[in-house]
Amino acid sequence: MDGEQLRCATWNVHRAKGMDGKIDAARIVDTIAQDLNPLELDILTLQEADGECRPHARIFDVHQIARLSGLEYIHDPALVWGPQSDGFLGTILFMSSSLRRMHADMIDLPGHCHRGAISVEVVCGERPCRIISTHLSLTQPLRALQMRIIGQYMRRRPEMQTILLGDLNEWRPWGGAMLHSALVGTKLRGPAVATFPSNRPILPLDRILTDGAGVVEAIRAVKTPRTRIASDHLPLEATVTVA
DSSP, rough: OOOEEEEEEEOOOOOGGGGTSOOOHHHHHHHIIIIIGGGSSEEEEEEBBBSSSSTTTSSHHHHHHHHHOOOOEOGGGGSSSSTSSSSTEEEEEEEOSEEEEEEEEEEEEESOEEEEEEEEEEETTTTTEEEEEEESSSHHHHHHHHHHHHHHHHHHHHHEEEEEEEEOOOSSTTTTGOOOOOHHHOOBOOOOOOSTTTTSSBBBBBEEOOTOOOOOEEEEEEOOOOHHHHSSSSOOEEEEEEE
């Protein structure tokens, strides 16, 4: 298929709490450096990467992650929860400098725990593309409502291919009601790969999806001794064609 290829990865880093019960932010950064950076990513998004409660304070050295990965930390002051945060409700996005940013928003989402999404519209080669990273709720009714809001947001913005990636907390491989095109307004597609729990993954909670003529290929959970212990989720990586 003709089009630009983007290497994408998403990882719920569980606020640096590993499967051994230890909270170790340096271990997450080291795992990114050793197990994700060799993938030569264009997009890296993290969830649960800020403190859980207000002021959602920073946990990681995001500038070190940017240096190690060769990606740009894209959150200016308008794209963070507050001055003590590095992202929006724990979602942090890093991108290749080859992707020219045109527009960015934070999307508030309802939930028992406050949820949100980051949307960045970029030019990939000569094609516009929207990247949305999010962390959705545990219950299906809330996930459906949150995806409805994301779909309404997309309808208000210029039409372009969307890549949705993050911890969607949806265990059904087909996505349930939350990914139905009648609810979202577009058909988001991509293979389901088990990422949770990291030591013995059985549930495809993390997803990389796209719509339009785009395709998600070569998708896999990144399974190494480090990723199996550093968080309760495995990182998920894939190649997405922007067509």
